[in-house]
Amino acid sequence: MNPKRERAASKPPIPRGTLVFDTSAYAPADRLDAWTDHLSRTFATFDFNVSTNTPFYGRLETLSLGPLKVNRGDCSAAHWARLGRHLSDGRDDYGLCVALSGSYRLIQGDVDVIQQPNSYTLIDNGKISNVYANSNGVDYDIVVPRAALRNTQRVRALSSPPILNVDANAMRLLGIYIDSIYNSEADFSDPLLAAKTGEHLLDLIIMGLQPTAEAAERARDRGLRAARLRSILTEIQNSFAEPSLGPAALAARVHVSESYLHKLLEERGLVFSRIVMELRLGLAVSMLSDPRYHLVGIGDIARQSGFNDVSYFNRCFRAQFGMTPRDMRKGDHAIPLDRLPVRDAVLPEP
Structure with missing residues (x-):
């Protein structure tokens, strides 16, 4: 499971x-x-x-x-x-x-x-x-x-x-953006957040209806950039456990260049490798602390979390949490709160 x-x-x-x-x-x-x-x-x-x-x-x-x-x-x-x-x-x-x-x-x-x-x-x-x-x-x-x-x-x-x-293409991005709204934990009763989100949706709709040059430029700057960032982050969220996931493969999936992918992430203070590492380690932590996975080997947990090298998994885990996966499973140590992966930060609100 x-x-x-x-x-x-x-x-x-x-x-x-x-x-x-x-x-x-x-x-x-x-x-x-x-x-x-x-x-x-x-x-x-x-x-x-x-x-x-x-x-x-x-x-x-x-x-x-x-x-x-x-x-x-x-x-x-x-x-x-x-x-x-x-x-x-x-x-x-x-x-x-x-x-x-x-x-x-x-x-x-x-x-x-x-x-x-x-x-x-x-x-x-x-x-x-x-x-x-x-x-x-x-x-x-x-x-x-x-x-x-x-x-x-x-x-x-x-x-x-x-x-x-x-x-x-505009409607594909619109669908991704709507899905991200429905999977968000944000409170859209906040009028400022609701207005900004609606603005991005409207920009995508406009792009699908052959906008005038001025409207197209405005929509590209706001709606398309926001939707493409959402597309990137949603694909990372869905695929981080695939060991082969890298920036080049991800860029191809979401139909942008690799350099543009990094640029969109950097604008929000995000780094591809760090996002993926936090998600993988977060999944490993949840499995190691879940009684249903008590009999699942450390190597299998590493692979299900996206690591195809168990030694590398152990090194990354120790660097992040100051203990080995085995130490955590035995309950010999508690993970410091400031070292827990920040899972909710992966999908920033628009």
Whole structure:
């Protein structure tokens, strides 16, 4: 059993500062009305036609990040209809839908498509639309103010929404950035942190929609740099236990040059080799102190922690903690608090 794999397999937590709405708190007969009312206050007004006789279910997690709202949710199979009479609600912003699982049919203007998992669609809430969603789909819907996208070529030239096939590279970084938010321990009820995080998300969305030259330069300086740093740190967090992980291999995985990788880390006072060493030693400490690994050999723990040389592992462990792994396992010594690996410092907040 590997603690790192256990963490990776767990469902992303709900970020602090998230508003959670779940229809399970209501009587079955009241759930659809409660869901419709909640959506009209947090997203936009819709009619819902449920395609099942079972009690309606809906859950929506809303995280406010500056000018944006990130909604993650799922509900019973339904037809979402935003009709002409709904447009007077004043919600003429855009909804960037990021499909995580399942599929849905979208009709808006002269567009009629089936959207599959890992696709992105920018829907104009200022126009009539119809969405037919199945019951096993989960997605993010990012509410983006219309004014925020004025300096993007595709939105300015738009005559028949929605926008499909948003720039893949910008959206890949957007997905990584969203994942890092949902795996963060930060408190996004802090308005300054929420605003800065929303600014980075907005920059990535803008980059996916062919921004004007001025908007592109601003977005590259803020959003893309932040997202690429997140991409680097997330990949380190996920792969540090691989003995072959080095800066060149990591740079290739996240599609940047090795020199740019080091530059982004250095801007935050981080060093690749030190980050990886702290993570590996931290995993070794957690395994050595866990009764479930009492019968696992020191060599096996070293290899599972990312060290392919046991002697080197022992030297690094002694240099960091002033004792050998065997000493720690026997409980003969306590690790000084100032020498414990600082695990939370690996992923700095944006």
